[in-house]
Amino acid sequence: MIGRLNHVAIAVPDLEAAAKTYRETLGAKVSPPQAEPAHGVTVVFVELPNTKIELLHPLGANSPIAPFLERNPSGGMHHLCFEVDDILAARDRLKAEGARVLGDGNPKIGAHGKPVLFLHPKDFIGTLIELEQV
Numbered sequence: 001m002i003g004r005l006n007h008v009a010i011a012v013p014d015l016e017a018a019a020k021t022y023r024e025t026l027g028a029k030v031s032p033p034q035a036e037p038a039h040g041v042t043v044v045f046v047e048l049p050n051t052k053i054e055l056l057h058p059l060g061a062n063s064p065i066a067p068f069l070e071r072n073p074s075g076g077m078h079h080l081c082f083e084v085d086d087i088l089a090a091r092d093r094l095k096a097e098g099a100r101v102l103g104d105g106n107p108k109i110g111a112h113g114k115p116v117l118f119l120h121p122k123d124f125i126g127t128l129i130e131l132e133q134v
């Protein structure tokens with residue numbers, strides 16, 4: 001079912017500082033900030049040869065990552081995103097196996113303009129998993 005690792009997401013308290021660290025200290029190619037109000041985040045992508053790092057900062061009053069940053073004020077690894085060929089088939093199979101699909105269970109369009117879904121971290125060894133249909 002899951003394919004390539006599309007990105008590793010890090011929730012950050014200061015998006016500009018985090019982008020600067022990756023751009024200047026680590027010498028990586030970093031995208032400009034991209035507001036994603038439907039997801040309650042602003043994102044920046046660090047482009048790597050084999051995957052991406054998604055830097056996330058809360059956007060708006062009810063950001064889903066705000067409680068995470070309250071628990072982890074310096075920031076931290078937030079989720080892994082795996083690519084799937086067919087997100088609805090993946091969702092239905094996972095639900096049939098008892099996994100919790102977050103939100104209303106219907107994919108939303110993510111930062112790459114593709115459908116995404118999230119799976120509860122408690123069902124996946126303490127790791128929040130995002131699926132992106134490519």
Ligand SMILES: CC[C@H](C(=O)O)C(=O)SCCNC(=O)CCNC(=O)[C@H](O)C(C)(C)COP(=O)(O)OP(=O)(O)OC[C@H]1O[C@@H](n2cnc3c(N)ncnc32)[C@H](O)[C@@H]1OP(=O)(O)O
Pocket residue numbers: 009036039041043054056064065067068077078079081102103109110111112116118120121122126127128130
């Ligand atoms: C633009 C889209 C972009 C893209 O790639 O395209 C994105 O990636 S958007 C990313 C932001 N959106 C989301 O994260 C949506 C899915 N997330 C959620 O629905 C919530 O964050 C949820 C349910 C995972 C966690 O909610 P909350 O922080 O309120 O905590 P809870 O008390 O419900 O947590 C229960 C339990 O899970 C642990 N937890 C929470 N977040 C994480 C995490 N990121 N990784 C691992 N574990 C996590 C939390 O500590 C609680 O554990 P417990 O042992 O019970 O204390």
Ligand SMILES: [Co+2]
Pocket residue numbers: 007009054079081130
């Ligand atoms: Co993501």
